[in-house]
Amino acid sequence: MAAETTPPRPRVMVLPFPAQGHVMPLMELAHRLVEHGLDVDFVNTEFAHDRVVKTLEAGGGGDAAGAAGPARINMVSLPDGMDTDGDRTDIGKLAGCLPAAMLGGVEEMIVSKKIRWVVADVSMSWxxxxxxxxxxxxxxxxxxxAAIFALRLHVPKMLEDGVIDEYGNVTKKERIQLSPMMPAVDAGELPWTSLGKHPDSRRTLIQTVIKAVPVIELAEVIVCNTFAEIESGALARFPKPALAVGPLEMPSSSSSSCNFWAEDRACLAWLDAQAPGSVVYVAFGSLAVFDAAKLRELADGLALTGRPFLWVVRPNLLADDGAGEGWLDELKRRVGGGGEGMVVGWAPQQRVLSHPSVACFVTHCGWNSTMEGVRHGVPLLCWPYFADQFMNQSYVCDMWGTGMRICADERGAATKEEVRDKVERLLGDEGIKARAMSLKKKACASVAIGGSSHRDLLKLVNLLREQ
Structure with a gap:
């Protein structure tokens, strides 16, 4: 009698936009799919792929060929259409290059591997x-x-009403709130008014969003890194039912599989040596850029709190204007000598936020960081930089009551006294702490077996099995 053969695992392509904040949640989702019996082809651009591979190799997780990655996740790459030295922090320019550069390779992979399903980043909706x-x-x-997704669908109406023009410039000052259950945002803080370094880049982004609106109907399903308990109002505005599968989180053993910078895990031992609930954690994501004056003021403000702090200063956080030369060395000498805190280039953020020594999180309010703060019950001190971060701040401060704003001036600078005072007010507010813990319980319940996000994840897995 012939031995029974195991049927092949269904194969899915995952296609993120090539930026750290997009690669990470889609890699987290890829891990969930693998856990539920699927194989994944994870398609980065060559530039993003090389960054991830170098990080894996630095941590002992990659091989010389650059193909190694998490088990059952095949990491592959395609060109992004930009020159080798192109500015990939110009999101508009990068987005404009991707369709022509990547579509042919995506289609070839789909045919050669007989792929029936693609999980595509909404920013790759082309x-x-x-x-x-x-x-x-x-x-x-x-x-x-989900609120930003709903706002994207509203962009054609905002253009029609003259709130913004085709270059993303604000032409009518309004406060926009699509539903009482959703956060409000000023027109001047809409994502498309600050993305793109030049008018042509912003126009490319606006046009990309406009073109995406009618084709969204072609998607079988919309998947969101959120949970129903906090975004039911926004999810209800989608053109078709959505699956809320968040907050997504990376297995700790695989956190390097999506990082563009190597994690400095020495900070975990440093946290172990700090008192419970004492550390101010500071991190501004992968794209925010500050001038030296703002960073010095922030450093002085952190020192004035008298609390230990862990600060992520990635290599390109400082604006390249020549004025900040030597700033980082100066900060490290100061911190190392006085024992005020620790400065790292990149941190295992989810493990940091789950650490009992962490008291609060000074954040740019990127959605990944916001969700991680929510999942771990950490009060947030918000200092948004651009894009969706202002609306995320509105969620945190106005709707959930789990954080406070840093009030900056018209140049985006905050004084050291403002930083000190807000940290102390945040950590002295028992209501904020209680609401943060309450939201943590809801977040954890959503991803637990039987929770709303767990049920939606199973629905997604069953759908992707339909080959």
Missing amino acids: VLRPLTTAGVRVALFSTFS
């Missing part, structure tokens, strides 16, 4: 029409809040 025309089914993944 794949929807050609892939669905070819018979491929697409799940569209939102790397930002």
Whole structure:
């Protein structure tokens, strides 16, 4: 009698936009899919892939060929259409290059590997029409809040009403709130008014969003890194039912599989030596840039609190204007000599936020950081930089009551006294702490077996099994 053969595992392509804040949640989702019996082809651009591979190799997790990654996740790469020395922090320019550079390679992979499903970042929605025309089914993944997704759908109406023009410039001052259950945002803080370093880049982004609105209907399902208990109002505005599968989190053993910078895990031992609830954690994500004057003021403000702090200063956090030369060395000498805190280039953020020594999180309010703060019950001190971060701040401060704003001047600078005072007010507010812990319980319940996000994840897995 012939031995029974195990049927092949269904294969899914995952296609993130090539930025740290997009690669990470889609890698987290890829891990969930693998755990539930699927295989994943994870398609980065060559530039993003090389960054991740170097990080893996630095941590002992990669091989010389650069193909090694998490088990059952095949990491592959395609060109992004930019020159070797192109500015990939110009999101608008990068977004404009991707369709022509990547679509052919995506289609070739789909044919050669007989892929029936693609999980595509909403910022890569240009794949929807050609892939669905070819018979491929697409799940569209939102790397930002459901509220921002709903706001994207509203962009054509904002253009029609003259709130913004085709270059993303604000032409009518309004406060926009699509529903009482959703956060409000000033027109001047809409994501598309600050993304893109030049008018042409912003216009490319606005046009990309406009073109995406009608093709979203082609997606089989919309998947969000959120949970129903906090965004039911926004999810209700989607053009079709959505699956809320968050807050997503990376297995601690695989956290390097999506990082563009190597994690400095020495900070965990440093945290172990600090008193419970004493440390101010500071991190501004992967794209925010500050001038030296702002950073010095922040450093002085942290020192004035008298509390230990852990500060992530990634290599390109400081604006390249020449004025800040030697600033980081100066800060490290100061911190190392006085024992005020610790400065690292990149941190295992989820493990940091779950550490009992951490008291609060000074954050740019990127959606990944916001969700991680929520999942671990950490009060947030908000200092948004651009894009969706202002609306995320509105969620934190106005709707959830789990944090406070840093009040900056018109140049975006905050005084050391403002930093000191807000840290002390935040940590002295028992109501904020209680609400943060309450939201943590809801977040953890949502991803636990039987929770709303766990149920939606199983729905997604079952859908992707339909080969």
